[in-house]
Amino acid sequence: MAIYINENTNVLVQGMTGNQGSFHTRQMVNYGTKIVAGVSPGKGGQDLDGIPVYDTVAAAAEKHRIDASILFVPAPFARDSAFEAIDGGAKVLVLLPEHIPLHDAMAIMAFARSRGTVIVGPNTFGVVSSGKCKIGIMPNQFFVPGDIGVISRSGTLCYEIVGNLTAAGYGTSTVVGLGGDRVVGLNFIEVLAEMEKDPETKAIVMLGEIGGSAEEEASLFIKENITKPVVAYLAGKSAPPGKRMGHAGAIIERGKGTFDGKVKALNSAGVPVAELPFQVPGLIAEALK
Amino acid sequence: MKLFEYMGKELFASYGIPVPEGGVVSAPEAAAGLTEKIGSVVVKSQILSGKRGKAGGIGFTDNPAEAVELAGRMLGSELRGFTVEKVLVEKKLKIDKEFYLAITVDGAARKPVILASSQGGMDIEEVPEEYIVKTLLDVTIGLSPFVAREVTRRLGVSGQVAKQIAAILGNLYRMFVELDAELVEINPLVISGEEVIAADAKVTIDDDSLFRHKELPVVEERTSAEKKAHELGLSYVELDGDIAVMANGAGITMATLDMIQYYGGEAANFLDAGGGAGVEQTAKALELLLSKNPKAILINIFGGITRCDDVANAFAIVKKNMDITVPVVIRLAGTNEDRGREILRENGVEAYKFMQDAAAKVVEIAGGRN
Numbered sequence: 001m002a003i004y005i006n007e008n009t010n011v012l013v014q015g016m017t018g019n020q021g022s023f024h025t026r027q028m029v030n031y032g033t034k035i036v037a038g039v040s041p042g043k044g045g046q047d048l049d050g051i052p053v054y055d056t057v058a059a060a061a062e063k064h065r066i067d068a069s070i071l072f073v074p075a076p077f078a079r080d081s082a083f084e085a086i087d088g089g090a091k092v093l094v095l096l097p098e099h100i101p102l103h104d105a106m107a108i109m110a111f112a113r114s115r116g117t118v119i120v121g122p123n124t125f126g127v128v129s130s131g132k133c134k135i136g137i138m139p140n141q142f143f144v145p146g147d148i149g150v151i152s153r154s155g156t157l158c159y160e161i162v163g164n165l166t167a168a169g170y171g172t173s174t175v176v177g178l179g180g181d182r183v184v185g186l187n188f189i190e191v192l193a194e195m196e197k198d199p200e201t202k203a204i205v206m207l208g209e210i211g212g213s214a215e216e217e218a219s220l221f222i223k224e225n226i227t228k229p230v231v232a233y234l235a236g237k238s239a240p241p242g243k244r245m246g247h248a249g250a251i252i253e254r255g256k257g258t259f260d261g262k263v264k265a266l267n268s269a270g271v272p273v274a275e276l277p278f279q280v281p282g283l284i285a286e287a288l289k
Numbered sequence: 290m291k292l293f294e295y296m297g298k299e300l301f302a303s304y305g306i307p308v309p310e311g312g313v314v315s316a317p318e319a320a321a322g323l324t325e326k327i328g329s330v331v332v333k334s335q336i337l338s339g340k341r342g343k344a345g346g347i348g349f350t351d352n353p354a355e356a357v358e359l360a361g362r363m364l365g366s367e368l369r370g371f372t373v374e375k376v377l378v379e380k381k382l383k384i385d386k387e388f389y390l391a392i393t394v395d396g397a398a399r400k401p402v403i404l405a406s407s408q409g410g411m412d413i414e415e416v417p418e419e420y421i422v423k424t425l426l427d428v429t430i431g432l433s434p435f436v437a438r439e440v441t442r443r444l445g446v447s448g449q450v451a452k453q454i455a456a457i458l459g460n461l462y463r464m465f466v467e468l469d470a471e472l473v474e475i476n477p478l479v480i481s482g483e484e485v486i487a488a489d490a491k492v493t494i495d496d497d498s499l500f501r502h503k504e505l506p507v508v509e510e511r512t513s514a515e516k517k518a519h520e521l522g523l524s525y526v527e528l529d530g531d532i533a534v535m536a537n538g539a540g541i542t543m544a545t546l547d548m549i550q551y552y553g554g555e556a557a558n559f560l561d562a563g564g565g566a567g568v569e570q571t572a573k574a575l576e577l578l579l580s581k582n583p584k585a586i587l588i589n590i591f592g593g594i595t596r597c598d599d600v601a602n603a604f605a606i607v608k609k610n611m612d613i614t615v616p617v618v619i620r621l622a623g624t625n626e627d628r629g630r631e632i633l634r635e636n637g638v639e640a641y642k643f644m645q646d647a648a649a650k651v652v653e654i655a656g657g658r659n
Binding site for chain 2: 187233
């Protein structure tokens, strides 16, 4: 039993016929993900390698059970497509696009909450239960089954560290990309709670960064609720205040969201923070002793 | 995108939020007429930063000639790192009490939040928590009047003043939503007799929503290099050091900068080239880095969807066509890294496998801290 998604998850791809959509649909199929249908308005009746394409989510849902959906539509159209997926019954929705307007993100989160849909992202690489189901754009080769859960605010850095873990002999159970925006669906706390319950996860890696208060809030939660070992790495130690470091959420504002504050919070919850990314597997080995 | 105070006040006025009588000028002489008409005025430098008073960017007078002199002194001057291009000349208010009122986004709650305080006038960060009324809003119902009534009750105001603050709050929320704002802030919100007036305006619009706000003025806060990078679709921030950096992904770029600092160097910039770094993009990015005259360049690529051989090929082409005068250290790992390494070797560059080795090397080449 993996968390959020597993080998039985039926996945819909919204925007499947575009460049990104078709490329990553094939990558996901290669990984073993059960992609049952695609949606591209105006392209209903076509197919991608035999996967049927529909004009609307409702049309796809008439023919297939839809458990999860992933969005490959441009940011200005993401709100409508997200509403459509939630309305269509998706229980997990992965929002890949970067630059979704903040107010659209808040509207999506409110509607998702009212329907009980789990939102991953926006501005995320997605979510993968290693060896079972990948809904996202991460490179297949690094996500091999194992018992380390990983929760990350960034993409490539997560691949780097998962790559380090794999090289050190640690596979992953579930890897969740929270997303780099200010308003995102899943947060550290929610995923930590699931990983605590997940029998396939033995230890947890948190990959955070400067900005916001997600790591501080997670620290309080870990103190009270998490018995499994947690280790962390945080990006942005050298970032000056007031500058947005690529991610919309990665900014030190009004003295909040600093690197030192986050390290202190995590340490007080018993979470060691690696100084450099390649030290993460060592901390895991230490924690699992 | 941050708006200047005068722009924020023009928007306030259009949303029915009272602002002081006044006008914005870019020539000192224009301050005379306004002062003559208004009487006692405050002259305020228009820069995208707070704490102008302490820096000498605000002055008071009721004399037209003096207003011209004040405006003349401010216009063109450097204030908190910005050049003053406009000053706002407006009526000096009789202040009975100052409040703080703002709506912004609470990222953790994923909702808009009202922040209000009876301790206005100072930075909200300096106001003790118990004096801040914080109210999360549900976007599905918006700001229903009962919410505004409750905020004013908790602020401890009543009568006409409470009614006016509630009305301002309603209008502020309408503006926050309609303009896709990240922040709308009134500090101070001044009580002057029976009147409630927005004496300052801080408005930040969500950059990602600008495509649907062609009606708004354009305020350019970025440096010319940052602007150029933005047009190229690169995420770029200028920093103070001398080692230029390019990586693929915001997190890994930050981690690269951190590593340079760890080994005793200082990065000249943050440049996230994103996924799929093609030849053109790589070339443009390198051009941008070189334009800042760094001592060395570090390229850190972790190939996922981005293929290392593509990046290596792009670099090889750029190297043939461009005069790269500073040492370049490259790290390649991930998808097709062996092929990428081979291509670079054919072009006289030995790529590193681990980012820590590459970071240490580039710091050594740049000679550590100055």
